[in-house]
Amino acid sequence: MNLHVAAGELFAYLGPNGSGKTTTIKILTGLAYPTSGDAYLNGFHITRQSLDAKRQCGLVPQTINLDHELTVYENLNIHGKLFHMPRQERKSRILELLDYVEIRDRMESPVKQLSGGMKRRVMVARALMHSPGILFLDEPTVGLDPAIRRRIWSLIKKIQQRGATIFLTTHYIEEAEFLAERVAFLNEGSIVAVDTPQNLMSRLGAWALDRIVNGEMETVYFKDRDEANRHVAHQRGSFSLRRVNLEDVFIAATGKKVQP
Amino acid sequence: MRGCLAIYQRELLILKKKFFRQLASMSVGPLLYLIAFGLGMGQDVMVEGRPYLEFLIPGLIAMNSMTQAFAIASEINIARFYWRIFEEFQAAPIRNIAYVTGEVLAGITRALLSVAVIIVIAFLSGVTLNYDHFFWISVILNSYLFASLAVGLAMLVKSHADQALLTNFFITPMAFLGGTFFPVDRMPSWVQSILNFLPLTHAAASIRNSAFGLPPDSDSLLLLAGIGTVLFVLAYHSVNRAKE
Numbered sequence: 001m002n003l004h005v006a007a008g009e010l011f012a013y014l015g016p017n018g019s020g021k022t023t024t025i026k027i028l029t030g031l032a033y034p035t036s037g038d039a040y041l042n043g044f045h046i047t048r049q050s051l052d053a054k055r056q057c058g059l060v061p062q063t064i065n066l067d068h069e070l071t072v073y074e075n076l077n078i079h080g081k082l083f084h085m086p087r088q089e090r091k092s093r094i095l096e097l098l099d100y101v102e103i104r105d106r107m108e109s110p111v112k113q114l115s116g117g118m119k120r121r122v123m124v125a126r127a128l129m130h131s132p133g134i135l136f137l138d139e140p141t142v143g144l145d146p147a148i149r150r151r152i153w154s155l156i157k158k159i160q161q162r163g164a165t166i167f168l169t170t171h172y173i174e175e176a177e178f179l180a181e182r183v184a185f186l187n188e189g190s191i192v193a194v195d196t197p198q199n200l201m202s203r204l205g206a207w208a209l210d211r212i213v214n215g216e217m218e219t220v221y222f223k224d225r226d227e228a229n230r231h232v233a234h235q236r237g238s239f240s241l242r243r244v245n246l247e248d249v250f251i252a253a254t255g256k257k258v259q260p
Numbered sequence: 261m262r263g264c265l266a267i268y269q270r271e272l273l274i275l276k277k278k279f280f281r282q283l284a285s286m287s288v289g290p291l292l293y294l295i296a297f298g299l300g301m302g303q304d305v306m307v308e309g310r311p312y313l314e315f316l317i318p319g320l321i322a323m324n325s326m327t328q329a330f331a332i333a334s335e336i337n338i339a340r341f342y343w344r345i346f347e348e349f350q351a352a353p354i355r356n357i358a359y360v361t362g363e364v365l366a367g368i369t370r371a372l373l374s375v376a377v378i379i380v381i382a383f384l385s386g387v388t389l390n391y392d393h394f395f396w397i398s399v400i401l402n403s404y405l406f407a408s409l410a411v412g413l414a415m416l417v418k419s420h421a422d423q424a425l426l427t428n429f430f431i432t433p434m435a436f437l438g439g440t441f442f443p444v445d446r447m448p449s450w451v452q453s454i455l456n457f458l459p460l461t462h463a464a465a466s467i468r469n470s471a472f473g474l475p476p477d478s479d480s481l482l483l484l485a486g487i488g489t490v491l492f493v494l495a496y497h498s499v500n501r502a503k504e
Contacts, residue, residue: 029351033503051353059351065344067270069277078273081266082352 001191003184007042007133010156010166012176014246015186016254021169022062024186025138028167029059042133055083058127062139064119068112072103072122075111076129083130090129097125101155117148124155134165141175153179173247183246185253193253200249208248211239219248263354267362268369271335275370286328286374290320290381297441298385308443310472317382317389318471319440322402322464324378325371326438329403330431332367333410337420346502356499360411364492367407368400375399394481395470401481402463405488406431412495415502439464459487 005011015021026032028039030050039046044053066075073094080090098104101121106114111122120140127135137156141149149172156179160166170176176183177197184194193200205221207228212218221244222228228241275282298313305312340346349359382389389395417423438444438460444452455461462480469477 031347031350031503033500051355054351054353057351059347061344061347063344065347067274067345068343069274070270074273078266078270079348079352081269082263082349082354084262084353 001186001189003191003194005165005167005182007165008160008163010160010179010181011168012180012183013167013169013186014173014176014183014250015169019186019254020189021186022138025059025061025136025167025169029057029136030054031059055130056132057134057136058130058132059136060120060123060127060138060140062142064116064123066111066119066122066126069110071108071110072098072114073107075122076126079126079129085130093129093131094125097128100128100158101125117144117151120144120148120152121155124152124159128159128164132164134167135159137166137168139170140168141170141172149175173245173250177246183249185250187254193249197246197249201244201246204244204248204252206244207241208244209235209239209241211235211237219251221248261358263352263358264362264365266352266354267349267359268365271332271363271366272369274335275366275373282370283373283377286324286377287381289327290324290374290378293320293441294381294385313385313387314389314472315443315468316441317378317387318468319464321375321378321399321471322438322460322467323435323440324374325399325403326406326460326463327431327435328374329367329371329406330410330427331370332363332407333414333423333427334420335366336363336411336414337417337423340414340502341420350503356496359499360408360492360495363411364404364407364495367410368403371403371407372399389471390473392470392473394476395467398463398466398470398476398481398484401484401488402459402467405459405463405484405491408488408491408495412491412498415495415498434458434460437461439468459484 013021013024023032027034028041028046030046030053034047041053042056044056046053067078070078076094076097077090080093085093094107095104098107101124103118103121103125106118111119114122124137124140140156141152144152153175156166156168168176168179180197182195183197183200185192205223207222207225209220209222209228209231210217211220220231222231232239232241293316294313298316301312307315336346379391413426414423417426437455438458439455440460444455444461444465447455462477462483466477466480466484469475
């Protein structure tokens with residue numbers, strides 16, 4: 001694969017289960033070895049200049065990996081130490097970030113007492129501790145209820161507005177559609193489509209007609225509503241007409257349905 | 261260096277959070293051995309011209325410093341397989357040497373804490389031994405060796421169950437056969453030859469010599485330092501094996 005993400009961009013990386021999304025993030029953040037190829041983070045090679053490359057990025061992994069025995073403050077403080085931040089800077093940064101993710105009142109709580117949404121916000125704060133230029137978010141809202149998910153979306157937008165580059169993987173297509181400036185679809189280790197959500201969707205059409213044929217869902221795409229209406233006039237049985245969304249692009253590009 | 265301190269301080273924080281539980285758990289084993297072997301047999305049995313209780317306590321110190329230093333492997337496994345904190349260390353800009361040094365220091369700290377517990381228990385049992393600098397050097401070298409072994413194995417195992425298996429096969433037999441409960445020189449010569457390959461045999465001899473105020477066994481100390489350094493280097497090289 002060949003991929004370039006511009007500084008300050010919010011880039012979504014989508015693909016079916018096992019397509020290699022998490023593996024890509026693990027390789028880029030130093031958690032796994034690449035078998036071949038080259039990758040750079042802000043100009044630093046990920047294996048030849050691994051320490052410099054790691055300083056460029058923050059990571060929010062898919063699985064919650066906080067120290068549950070430690071408090072929120074202690075988790076962030078240890079992270080700051082791992083990134084060689086001086087004591088005073090650590091302290092002020094922790095307070096700033098806990099305000100930012102709106103969890104300062106739980107600063108002294110052990111992580112094990114927090115809800116799933118709160119833990120996710122602590123993980124985002126931890127990843128931002130050392131002010132990374134690039135933030136990797138691997139399924140940052142997985143398992144969260146819709147209200148908390150939207151709160152995390154606002155946070156992600158806010159982080160990007162501060163100038164960070166964001167590399168996001170998600171199963172929630174609407175998440176990518178709402179957040180991302182560009183989207184790449186990955187299938188079996190290869191990128192099959194990459195563009196803005198609007199461009200990707202307009203390639204399929206503007207309207208989609210879903211209907212059941214022989215027990216299978218079939219979708220037909222149309223350039224505009226008039227064309228769709230003409231087609232509908234000849235339809236029998238149940239069907240639904242809707243606007244094309246990124247999930248249609250996902251299915252068309254990968255041949256697979258989204259599996260949360 | 262700062263990365264190493266971060267790893268070490270994290271382990272100390274975890275230890276602090278469960279300090280009294282840890283202290284209680286470190287005390288149970290030695291107390292049971294002291295009651296069963298020391299008080300039960302120690303009143304009448306003499307070994308190498310001393311009451312058995314005096315013989316037993318340096319052996320328990322060697323054994324407990326080994327098991328507690330090796331127990332850092334469990335902490336690493338919990339961090340790696342259960343909480344997945346190990347990913348946080350891998351994504352941080354710290355060198356493998358810093359990670360290994362931090363974890364080995366944490367293992368040594370746990371071991372020293374367990375030795376302090378036994379010294380207090382020994383004192384309360386009326387046994388006073390010689391705790392000079394050679395005694396502490398022997399304890400630290402023993403802890404260094406087994407903490408390094410623990411870190412290396414913790415990087416190589418694929419699950420927590422594998423780690424328990426290694427403890428059952430290597431640490432438990434060594435705990436009983438490494439000169440902890442009986443003098444190795446009373447065993448048949450062929451058994452002695454085998455037991456002399458065990459690092460704990462040398463650690464127990466060295467700790468016991470110092471505790472009895474005898475001249476230090478310099479060969480044993482050198483051997484512990486040498487094996488410990490080899491295991492430390494192996495641990496350093498095994499960190500990359502833990503990556504996917």
